[in-house]
Amino acid sequence: METMETKLIDVQEVYKIYNEDEENEVRALDGVSLEIGRGEFVAIVGASGSGKSTLMNILGCLDVPTYGEYYLDGHDVTTLTDQELSRIRNREIGFIFQGYNLIPGLNAVENVELPLIYQGVRGDKRRDMAMEALERVGLEDRYDRRPSQLSGGQQQRIAVARAIAAQTPIIMADEPTGALDSKTGEHVLQILHDLNKQVGTTIILITHDIKIAKTARRIVQISDGNIIQDCPREEAVF
């Protein structure tokens, strides 16, 4: 096990407050502290509106906390510039969004290549890496299709391929199986588990589905912006 200093993700007393000090103040995160080590497979589970997506956005540097500290691999994220944050989102964290978030004008392989372009990977090598990632999700024969020509499940697998291709040490997945039938959902989960086992990628899985959460080794349950349970899946109580 890792020691404190080498924790990959270290979040201390993080708040995300909308409309602060106004009548309609919303505390999406109300003082959350969380540590995640390298190679973990963590499920963040909670009902809709519990703040789990907000937490992921902050963990993924897609949003900034109102208060609190966030150290990623020992670096204080709140002090980083736009350039440095971009670099982290590009090389450290891969995202799989609930709504796929593919660029509609680009075909499958171009979408998968996108993070690689920002990484500066060139030409054939980039195409090879993207095709490899597409193979991994079983969509190599659809590489030239636009997102609109693919089913929801296929689009989500393209989004998974995009996260895989970037070869980031962390992958965050927000309800990755939410819009999928159970068989495709299992396939996507299997890919994440394989990555975790084979490559050692740290996986953070956000879900409302306890069944899916239970496939993770560690479960963090969140409710009304607070962590109410954080334990290995064997000990989790719902």
Added chain:
Amino acid sequence: MNLRQSFKMSMQSLMSNKGRAFLTMLGIIIGVAAVMIMVSVVQGQNKAMKEYYEAQGTNKITISASTYNGMDLTEDIYKYCLSLSDYVSGVTPNGMAYINSVKYMSANTQNNQNMGSPNIYLGSDQFSICNNYKLAQGRDLSYLDIKRYNKVIVLGSKLKEYLFQAQDPIGKYVALDSQYFKVVGVYAPIGGDSNSEMASSYDYLNYVGVIPYSTSRFLSRGYSSFSEFTVKAKNAEAVTMAITQINGFLSGKINQNNGYFYVNSPNTWQQESNKQNTMMSLVLGGIAGISLLVGGIGIMNIMLVTVTERTREIGIRKAIGGSRRSIITQFLIEACVLCGVGGFLGVVIGFLGTVIAGKLLMKMFLLPSLPMTLGAVAFSVLMGVGFGMYPAVKASGLQPVEALRAD
């Protein structure tokens, strides 16, 4: 992210949204081309009109006077005008002889498919001064020719060319219908550059001949008196003075009961037509300006309509590692390529359009005006780049999650 990759990404983005790219470019193309063509056509027309007037000589006065009782005023008017020597440098009756054909050997103007019959003028020894003809060869009509009813003729360059080709015509005789006239001189071509603007109109000014007005009596359908005169004034101010004097003289001879007269100057027509052309320039310039504006609004529309889509795209790009700078660079390159290509195509189409419009409408070689072209391109490119950059500037500063939420 380096420039090369930004460029690659811009091109990828453009190629994947051909419809949007095309519509944006269309706005620029139409705006630029419309301004170029319209403004050039008007400018060309102005220039051609001016040259055409100038070729026939400026500061001319036309007198038309007729009496109902057949009173012959020819000599009176002629002499009076000559007496105004402070203002007038030449006077000639302005009559056209009714001639069916002019012949020399086998050359007969009746067989000239292109030009038909030439205009044969009955003029004085000052005909060339009044109408801006310069002698190229031989001599001009003289006072004695008129006095002695000499059957002599001075040919315009086109008529000489048709009848004599390369031969020397001086001293040879041409037949005006049944009457033989001796060629004493040839005028130089007027209209300068004969292969360009309004060339065919100039041809008609050179497809002429002049005979002494007194020889009208030999022609089967001659004049006994002349009602039209052309007076050449010394300068623009003299035109006004001479017109006043001649009007005074004629109103002493002719009144409403026994005839009519008018004294006019192409100078005033010229001024009129200049005014009209300026009006036309303003109107067409306005239309062109509006098309430019509409093109600009088209660009703006396309760009703004896609802001939501593009804001989401920017969110995605930021989420997977695009920095603010790289995204702005990408959008800037995209806008520049669009506007550059659009502007270039607009200039090419405007250029071709101007040349074609010049050929079709005015039979002249027109070139677009440089400042207009530059202005139109600058305006369109500014619109394109400005609105192309707008979503990038607006959205790339947001947190990625905010941009992703755009709808």
